[in-house]
Amino acid sequence: MSVTEFVKNLQANNSAFGKKSASLLEGKDFPTTRDEYWKYTRLRKLTKNEFTQSGKDFSSDLSGVWKEDYSNRLVIVNGKIDESASKYDLSISKGIQSIEGEIKENDNINAGDDQIFSMISKAYAEDALVIDFNNQKERDLLQIVFVNTRNSAIANTLIKIKASKNANARIICNYISEGAGVGFTNTYFNLEADENSNIELVNLQAEEAGTFHIQSVNGTQEKDSKISVWNFSSGADLIRNNVNIRQNGKGCDTHVNGMYYGEEKQHIDNHIFIDHASEDCESNELFKGVMNGQSTGVFNGRVIVRKDSQRINAYQQNSNILLSEKATINSKPELEIYADDVKCSHGSVTGQLDAKALFYLKARGISEERAKKMLVSSFLEEVIETLPEDELKNYVVSQMVSRIQLLDHE
């Protein structure tokens, strides 16, 4: 299916990179399962729909979503910033023009990924944000809520996050949907972590069935910086997360963790790429998934250690539980190593709930349903535990429990 057909109702933006991206997309087809990086993800159920750029009226009550201690709040509705609902005292530039010069039409970190969706985002985004984190003293906290009002709405958003030297940023992104019909959220993040800075990005993807969510995160790191990305995914019919991080300086640390739960015919795909382009760095990946119904989960973790990137420690772990007969999991943890003084490992396990543990709980009078919930929760908790603060952990559980009923929440 051609991209041109898919974007025919959309209005391209006026930026130079937007025009360039649109021209790059001409004549292109969407990737198919014959393409290595889309081997397990069929896009047909997304691409067969017609989407239109929609207005920014919404009706959801966000009071249950806001995290009280975060003074910086942004609301983005169908890809456009809703000023009336936002408040902040960070240095933020808005509008497509603000991001001109900050991103390129093609800033591909992962050569294997064709980035068609980030190009669509760049060409058809109606709004953009450039957020400068430059507070040297304390951590800046920001919450961004993305609302998709469905009814064929497409939400393309471009966000650039810059953390200057020694800055410390924590960003929570909530993705919610309302209304009926199909809705497509296609976000593009560009993270730039300067020397000794720290960027934490927590994605809470909790849209409803009937929606589609594709997210591309491209990050580059300088000396001694740290980038952490968490993807909590459930709800939408199709979720695809591309996280591509390149370590350009010595002493970088990268963490990409995720938790996913699928039911019915949902499809959740996490493609993580970490490029160790400098020495003395570390990376960690932990992805845990529970697949129920006829859902499909995909994990593809790719770690490259470049020539001369010595003393690298890289770990990848992917664990999955299949709860139903018709659920599927595809796991592909890859390592490509061109330097010798490294410690790299990956592990992947797939199985079902431990029958003995289930029996143990049931023998103590706990219902099967409750016992399952306990086991699934404790399985997924390992990912939640990687979050920095208890309060944040509780918040994440409270936000995800509407989509992951098997999650324990007191």
Add this chain to the structure above:
Amino acid sequence: MAEYTENELAKDLENKEYEYGFTTNIESEKIPNGLNEDVIRMISAKKNEPEWLLEFRLKSFQIWSEMVEPDWAHVKYEKPDFQAISYYAAPKKQKYESWDDVDPEMKETMNKLGISLEEQKRLTGVAVDFVMDSVSVATSFKEKLAELGIIFCSFSEAVQDHPELVKKYLGTVVPQTDNFYAALNSAVFSDGSFCYIPKGVRCPMELSTYFRINEAGTGQFERTLLIADEDSYVSYLEGCTAPQRDENQLHAAVVELISLDGAEIKYSTVQNWFPGDKDGKGGVFNFVTKRGICHTGSTISWTQVETGSAVTWKYPSCILKGDNSTGEFYSVAVTNNHQMADTGTKMIHLGKNTKSTIISKGISAGESENSYRGLVKIDRKADNARNFTQCDSLLMTDRSGAHTFPYIECENPTAQLEHEATTSKIGEDQIFYCLQRGIDEEKAIGLIVNGYCKDVLNKLPMEFAVEAQKLLTISLEGSVG
């Protein structure tokens, strides 16, 4: 660390010549280069093949002509020109009445390879089918095996003597359409080995085939078909070497194993094709399709030690079709200088209670690239399937690469799959420990590498294990990062 510097080690390593790089001056009959229907008809006519086999070849050729050479593997090489290869080369004097008739030069070749038939006849009781270029020249112990009803002969003989078996099983595990090189092989295969173990028979000796590419500018396209009938057992060994030549020689074989109900096949390979010289010139392109099908309660076990070839592209696989069947894959792949290997396995679980084990050990030295690529697939209906995969990589130099590309696909909730992989270099503490106890660095590395590969070497039959250990030492002497 010892005074022995990294540079010196690298030099030592580079100077290690290929000790099997001799050629044998035997007059051989070679058809002109190129590939078309006439060439296929010529090969088929020379071998006096029945009509159905010619048709099989021609159909394969047609399929191949429409295929594109794959490039998904993690290897870089100049694609062979398929019109510049001679598809048939046979030593001129064929069919020896007795061992004494065999050309002395050829005997010498075999001696150099360390597989003197005479000695093996006397000492080891291994039956050898020796394939030089494309024609099988001598098969020993045939009579003894015949008493048990075991058929072990060259592929062409099998076509003449047992056409019904060949026709029944040829192409059933690796169909003509399978991949580019399998299609090519199906069109032009010149000879190979055929083996049939009757019901309930336990083959009393290890069956062995030795392949060697001798003639310049020829490709070796052998075809192996091994059928283990119900409740039988066979252990099959395969060794490969090639002379040292500047050009790249192509080797595209197809091996099909059929393990019927309750049968067990153990297939071991020591592959030491010429890997090219230290600058990466020459060497064999080894593009092989090996696959076995397991029926109810049967087992197929692949063991391979890969030290040769400029480019390797090889995935011995098991289709676990029957319930309670088992697939095993044990592999050591060593690459040095400019070698490139993309090797691994596929375990396809279709039956219930099927089990598979994958142990893969990769060692990269010099400027080589060594990749593990494997698939574990659990079908919707494969209840209680079990897989354990371990793939470790050892890096000897900072210019080499070690990669892992595992594909794990699971459609059944009762499956239990475990995959783990590590990549590291030889620990300095391990070497220090050995040095401290008076073991020199060379020996220490040998010790550590052999220990690292032990899980796989243990699976090899005795005489192969010795050879494999020697090969490991040859390939790795003096290399540490």
